[in-house]
Amino acid sequence: NRGGSMIAIKNERELQAMRQACKITAAARALAGEMVRPGVSTQQIDKAVHDFIVAQGAKPSFLGYHGYPASVCISINNTVIHGIPGGYVLQEGDIVSIDVGAFYQGFHGDCAATFPCGAISTQAQKLIDVTKQSFFEGIRFATRGHRVSDISHAIQTYVESNGFSVVRSFVGHGVGAQLHEEPEVPNYGSPGRGPRLLPGMTLAIEPMINEGTYEVAWLDDDWTVVTDDGALSAHYENTFVITDGEPIILTRPLED
Ligand code: MF3
Numbered sequence: 001n002r003g004g005s006m007i008a009i010k011n012e013r014e015l016q017a018m019r020q021a022c023k024i025t026a027a028a029r030a031l032a033g034e035m036v037r038p039g040v041s042t043q044q045i046d047k048a049v050h051d052f053i054v055a056q057g058a059k060p061s062f063l064g065y066h067g068y069p070a071s072v073c074i075s076i077n078n079t080v081i082h083g084i085p086g087g088y089v090l091q092e093g094d095i096v097s098i099d100v101g102a103f104y105q106g107f108h109g110d111c112a113a114t115f116p117c118g119a120i121s122t123q124a125q126k127l128i129d130v131t132k133q134s135f136f137e138g139i140r141f142a143t144r145g146h147r148v149s150d151i152s153h154a155i156q157t158y159v160e161s162n163g164f165s166v167v168r169s170f171v172g173h174g175v176g177a178q179l180h181e182e183p184e185v186p187n188y189g190s191p192g193r194g195p196r197l198l199p200g201m202t203l204a205i206e207p208m209i210n211e212g213t214y215e216v217a218w219l220d221d222d223w224t225v226v227t228d229d230g231a232l233s234a235h236y237e238n239t240f241v242i243t244d245g246e247p248i249i250l251t252r253p254l255e256d
């Protein structure tokens with residue numbers, strides 16, 4: 001507890017566990033992404049990811065979280081987040097957001113990405129690319145002494161300059177012994193607000209970006225969040241640690 005902040009500063013032992021948890025989480029996302037192709041059902045992906053995480057000696061962070069019934073969130077096309085895997089069979093042209101967490105040695109990793117299923121439209125690919133790049137625009141400000149909303153502002157500016165909109169109803173967050181810790185990390189807002197960033201803070205930045213309106217709605221299952229106008233949505237997230245220098249992405253995709 002520094003200066004009244006309740007944001008956990010992880011020590012080296014805790015960071016070592018975070019690195020392990022996040023490595024498993026990133027590998028789970030990659031595994032899910034490789035399964036995205038026409039004819040595969042979302043519950044097949046969920047089962048494969050569940051079995052992978054368990055085989056690593058970890059636990060799926062989302063399974064049972066506030067009653068969530070699966071190990072992965074799979075959110076297709078107009079679904080923003082928290083899509084529940086089931087009988088839906090992926091089709092050519094779908095965009096498929098995969099969000100996954102793993103709990104290992106007392107700590108969580110959390111990451112997401114949107115994958116194309118076969119050939120997708122140019123506009124859908126642009127949405128995926130802008131969403132991913134907005135994460136990297138935001139993390140440029142994730143350095144000691146910046147404030148949380150410096151990240152938020154950078155994401156919003158980049159996204160809106162590309163003609164897309166930032167979902168307001170959900171935010172990034174601290175991540176550690178709990179899946180969701182302080183602080184909240186919105187993907188929009190004025191710079192210069194919120195807590196100052198300090199080395200040892202572990203955060204997840206996770207822009208959820210819509211093709212049309214930023215407004216969202218809930219399906220009757222009380223989980224699935226969809227765009228209010230039915231247009232496409234994409235998601236990208238990594239867990240990272242603030243350092244004395246550049247932030248270090250802990251759920252690093254293998255190809256980056
Ligand atoms: N993955 C979400 C996040 O990034 C949380 C998932 S909620 C759950 O914060 F219920 F699906 F687990």
Ligand code: CO
Nearest residue numbers: 110204206237
């Ligand atoms: Co998250």
